[in-house]
Amino acid sequence: MDPVAALNEIAFRLERELAPSFKFQAFRKAAVTIGDLSREELAARVADGRLKAMKGIGGRTFEVIRQSLDGGVPDYLADLRERAEANAPGGAELRAALKGDLHSHSEWSDGTTPIELMVDAARALGREYLALTDHSPNLTVANGLSAERLTEQLGVVAGINDRFDDFRLLTGIEVDILETGELDQTSEMLDRLDVVVASVHSKLRADSATMTERMLGGIQARHTNVLGHCTGRLVTGSRGTRPESEFDAERIFAACAANDVAVEINSRPERQDPPDRLIAMALEAGCLFSIDTDAHAPGQLDFLALGAERAAANGVPADRIVTTWPVDRLLEWTTAKR
Structure with missing residues (x-):
């Protein structure tokens, strides 16, 4: 999954749940932080630890990026999607x-x-x-x-x-x-x-x-x-x-x-x-x-x-x-x- 798309979707779903603004803003800021990096450069920074040192990247956002690069839907996003489906209105x-x-x-x-x-x-x-x-x-x-x-x-x-x-x-x-x-x-x-x-x-x-x-x-x-x-x-x-x-x-x-x-x-x-x-x-x-x-x-x-x-x-x-x-x-x- 594209890491920027994953971060932005998480922010969207947190907003939808009326989460505190600092939570969804953290994911939006992380998306901006990595937005200009190629997938290859991003993978290299994950592998050697440089990504964790970038301003705007925390433990949760790092894990979302890492799991996205591994090819799957990040666990945090999957949980948010599951909650939304369970609470879908009529x-x-x-x-x-x-x-x-x-x-x-x-x-x-x-x-x-x-x-x-x-x-x-x-x-x-x-x-x-x-x-x-x-x-x-x-x-x-x-x-x-x-x-x-x-x-x-x-x-x-x-x-x-x-x-x-x-x-x-x-x-x-x-x-x-x-x-x-x-x-x-x-x-x-x-x-x-x-x-x-x-x-x-x-x-x-x-x-x-x-x-x-x-x-x-x-x-x-x-x-x-x-x-x-x-x-x-x-x-x-x-x-x-x-x-x-x-x-x-x-x-x-x-x-x-x-x-x-x-x-x-x-x-x-x-x-x-x-x-x-x-x-x-x-x-x-x-x-x-x-x-x-x-x-x-x-x-x-x-x-x-x-x-x-x-x-x-x-x-x-x-x-x-x-x-x-x-x-x-x-x-x-x-x-x-x-």
Whole structure:
């Protein structure tokens, strides 16, 4: 097995399992360290011990490289593959219908990797499109993008899209819904984007009336395409748990349906947002849905399968899910209100 491919796949699978970042970053760094070495040179450095002395190579990564050069799948990778197969989610038919993902982050805000690595992973997973939705300026803790930085990012996205005929990186933003209900970016800037995901990230314990009015403002904004992780809950994970925000769900989902805003089914294991009862309410209200990963690392793009499982279990029809649509239909929908 190619050692670089083995290291990168291990990093991907560790990201998929929500392992601590230092673990998967160690494998990515090792892949970069040996990336320019020929197989022959790499084998020579393994044999005489020089590889262990290279910066970025530890005991585990050395063993993965050695076993790859010996011609087999490294034990560590085999174990990760076996775990993934044992925990494979359901909803296979709906998962196969998904063409893209409208919520992802890069190192430009609070993601862990360059945009290019996110694109490589999305393409490897068979996606036809991915929206890059780094955070807006108000979320300073996540290094949110000013209008100037977002403008710079649009140029990077254009350069990436020049390289592919079978994949589209969509320009986008996860924009904060401010306490006033306004969106945290200029209208002129939002006009330039393919996809706008609007989310609440602060004052999550506000009373129901306050939160409802705040969310309605974001939903009714003409640029909003997707209402992100609507309850803000956390059900597991390293950040602990967090209860759902309180709001008038009937009014919120009626507004989403009336304003052609999709309700996000956030696929992150620690979010699982919205809960099943709210998916049922949104379905009854006539809402569209967007199954998204909210990925902050390449391996997390595979979370889409978890969202598909939840949507299928709750009876959400594929055609009501905008991420099953071809990119031309999707973009016609995202830009229709602007």
